[in-house]
Amino acid sequence: MxxxxxxxxxxxxxxxxxxxxxxxxxxxxxxxxxxxxxxxxxxxxxxxxxxxxxxxxxxxxxxxxxxxxxxxxxxxxREPDSSVFAALLVAIVRNDPKGLFDLIELRMAMESLSSGLAAKRASRAGVQAIDAAMRDMRKSAAEAADGANPEAEARFHESDLQFHEAVAMASGNRVIAFIFEAMAKPLRESFVMSRRGQTLRGAGRSETLEAHQAVLDAIRTGNQRAAVDAMRAHLKSTELDIRSHLASGVAAA
Amino acid sequence: MxxxxxxxxxxxxxxxxxxxxxxxxxxxxxxxxxxxxxxxxxxxxxxxxxxxxxxxxxxxxxxxxxxxxxxxxxxxxREPDSSVFAALLVAIVRNDPKGLFDLIELRMAMESLSSGLAAKRASRAGVQAIDAAMRDMRKSAAEAADGANPEAEARFHESDLQFHEAVAMASGNRVIAFIFEAMAKPLRESFVMSRRGQTLRGAGRSETLEAHQAVLDAIRTGNQRAAVDAMRAHLKSTELDIRSHLASGVAAA
DNA sequence: CCGCCAAACATATCTGACAGGTGCGAGCAA
DNA sequence: TTGCTCGCACCTGTCAGATATGTTTGGCGG
Structure with missing residues (x-):
């Protein structure tokens, strides 16, 4: 055809x-x-x-x-704008019941890839950007830990996303960074939809911090395999959370 | 201000x-x-x-x-159209000197991924599509082998691309298929530009056929790891060819 | 030389008009 | 009654001209 x-x-x-x-x-x-x-x-x-x-x-x-x-x-x-591609992804995701899962599947694979590439060739500035996101995560995690603080909670997730985007940037691959950036929108959109009222357990937060730190360390020291493995392990552990969130969100809708 | x-x-x-x-x-x-x-x-x-x-x-x-x-x-x-994203990719590739290499880098990673996914869950129709592309490759390879036949040569490359696209489709992941389809345009564009006058050696063709057959077999039997490995090996071996083609193309331009 | 202002320039939007493609239903023919 | 055709209503494609408003720039006065 x-x-x-x-x-x-x-x-x-x-x-x-x-x-x-x-x-x-x-x-x-x-x-x-x-x-x-x-x-x-x-x-x-x-x-x-x-x-x-x-x-x-x-x-x-x-x-x-x-x-x-x-x-x-x-x-x-204008330089190519990822928001246009983001709109396309939103359309795909909304048209297909399992579109969001497809998106997450690809996203995870690209994360491992970009993590490895970042370890291989991240610039000083690139590592600094990742490090900055890491510090933001720690700070808002500390503030969120001692009680119900939805605002710090939100900032935690925001800097989490920024960490991953910084890794994608540090990969030095503009195509990857571009696609990555575009994926953020539909993902964020569906998360706020599916995460209504839910909060990550405190244990989840400290685990998340450790996992991110491991990725950062591997990238900083240029250990490509370790960077890939650390990212993969991190994603594996969050995959179940995400899927259950999505499942409950879909069921509720 | x-x-x-x-x-x-x-x-x-x-x-x-x-x-x-x-x-x-x-x-x-x-x-x-x-x-x-x-x-x-x-x-x-x-x-x-x-x-x-x-x-x-x-x-x-x-x-x-x-x-x-x-x-x-x-x-x-309208259903989201990959040609729009293709235009964006073309813009990225043209704006960035190493954009094409970035594109190939991502493409290869996605190929391994889609190959593995196809092995895991390809439908009968999906496998058939891959098989059809495989047969086309064999046919045009046979015609191209016995003498200088640029037309058959072109058809060989075309069915080669179709093989890979069929694998992407068979992955069952619409986001992957969408991106894959869009990548084809800038890649094809730069290949015809850089491949002017060059032809693959006959040995390269038969090796290529074998490699593709290995991927197809792995997908058909549902051997996920073998599918990933076969695709990765195939890509690894063609990577050098592509890079040298591109290098000569860039140098010529 | 600096700052201000008006005119030239450019886009944003509207009104009104006409050409040409599409689709549906009325009416005619078998 | 059934089937086909033809015309009309609807819709988009394109144009011309007009007004409103934001941007740039050159000149003028201090």
């Missing part, structure tokens, strides 16, 4: 699509992020279409995350 | 963005793929904006791949 997009090829492209395609070529081919594209009027003149058509084409590229527009100034080329 | 571009969120959303956001919510929340959205006029009335504004909002969603529009009929909700 051929591509499903083939059904659009039967019809001639609309003017807006034509302009959008050519603009995309121009942008990807010759324009660096931060550069300005010509004004709507100029583009309209060049393609011999109305300004409205140009606006629609530009809006499509904005939807793709290739351009950023602000009132009064010309559109500027 | 210099306003950095980081604070664009502080500006009030434009009408078109507002409509686009609300439409996105509606679509993701209550509309299944294939469903029609209201007509432009209806949406315009509901949000109290002009039809033009609605059109721009819709065009943004089209750019995101959430909608498909055809002249004369209302826009229909």
């Amino acid at each position: 051929a591509r499903s997009e083939a059904d659009r090829g039967e019809y001639p492209l609309t003017a807006a699509e034509r302009v959008a395609n050519e603009l995309t070529e121009t942008i990807l081919g010759t324009l660096a992020p931060g550069a300005q594209i010509p004004s709507e009027a100029d583009i309209a003149a060049r393609f011999e279409v109305s300004r409205l058509t140009v606006r629609e084409a530009v809006k499509m590229l904005v939807g793709r995350g290739l351009l950023h527009i602000g009132r009064g100034r010309r559109a500027i080329v | 210099a306003r950095s571009e980081a604070d664009r969120g502080e500006y009030p959303l434009t009408a078109a963005e507002r409509v686009a956001n609300e439409l996105t919510e509606t679509i993701l929340g209550t509309l299944a793929p294939g469903a029609q959205i209201p007509s432009e006029a209806d949406i315009a009335a509901r949000f109290e904006v002009s039809r033009l504004t609605v059109r721009e909002a819709v065009k943004m969603l089209v750019g995101r791949g959430l909608l498909h529009i055809g002249r004369g009929r209302r826009a229909i909700v």
Whole structure:
């Protein structure tokens, strides 16, 4: 079976699509992020279409995350924005009952990978970022430990996520970091939904801290295998928690 | 006070963005793929904006791949389209000198993963698809072997890619399959660019066939570890080829 | 040289209009 | 009655022109 997009090829492209395609070529081919594209009027003149058509084409590229527009100034080329991919992931996850599990499955595999890569080639700044997240975790864990403190609890989870994102960044692989960043949104979304009222037990927190510290140590010392193993072990232990959270969330919904 | 571009969120959303956001919510929340959205006029009335504004909002969603529009009929909700993500990957790869290597790095990790998952839970149809690609490979390999036959050569590489895509599909993980599909475009693009005039040695072809067969066998028999190992070994052996191709391609460019 | 302001520029949005593709139902033919 | 065709209502594609408002810049006064 051929591509499903083939059904659009039967019809001639609309003017807006034509302009959008050519603009995309121009942008990807010759324009660096931060550069300005010509004004709507100029583009309209060049393609011999109305300004409205140009606006629609530009809006499509904005939807793709290739351009950023602000009132009064010309559109500027944008670095690929993970939020667009995040929207796609949200759509996939919502369309498929087990989409969230698929997402988590991939996420875990990518975590092990990025952890190992980070151990192999993390920069000083990269390690520092991970370390900073680690310190934040410890701090909010301490504050959350001595009593019911939902705010510190939330900050704990936030810095937890930041730890993992910092590891992904430190992998030095921009594609991984990009995908990782995008995955955060649907995951966060479903967690707040499924974690309503629930809190991690204190024991879970200290275990989590230890596990993260092990990952950090391995990365800092450049021990690739240890980094992979530490991350894998950490994920394994949290997997059950996550799944039970999700299961209860789904059941409640 | 210099306003950095980081604070664009502080500006009030434009009408078109507002409509686009609300439409996105509606679509993701209550509309299944294939469903029609209201007509432009209806949406315009509901949000109290002009039809033009609605059109721009819709065009943004089209750019995101959430909608498909055809002249004369209302826009229909679309299943997430990997080509949008593919465009993002192309942008990343082109912006970053080592972007292509990052992409390959991730791709290889995901191949091992999907191979193992396919062994664990591939459906009969999934295995059949892999098998079909395998047969195509053999056929075009045979035709390419007895002389210079660029066409068969091309078909060989095509079915090679299809083999890997079939494995990704067979993993049963839609997120993986989605990302995988998107990666194919930038990879193919750079390969044709870097492979100009080069051809794989015949020995490489028969080795490739064997390696693929090993993966297929492992998946068919449900041997997860063997599937991962076979795929990893295959990738390891092709990694050098790819890198040298890329290196020569970059050097030539 | 610095700071302020108006004009030029650019985007945001609206109104109104017309062309052309789609789909459904009414009416006609077998 | 059944089936087919044709026309009309609906919908999107595109244009022109107009107003509102934000951004940039060049010139002018201090």
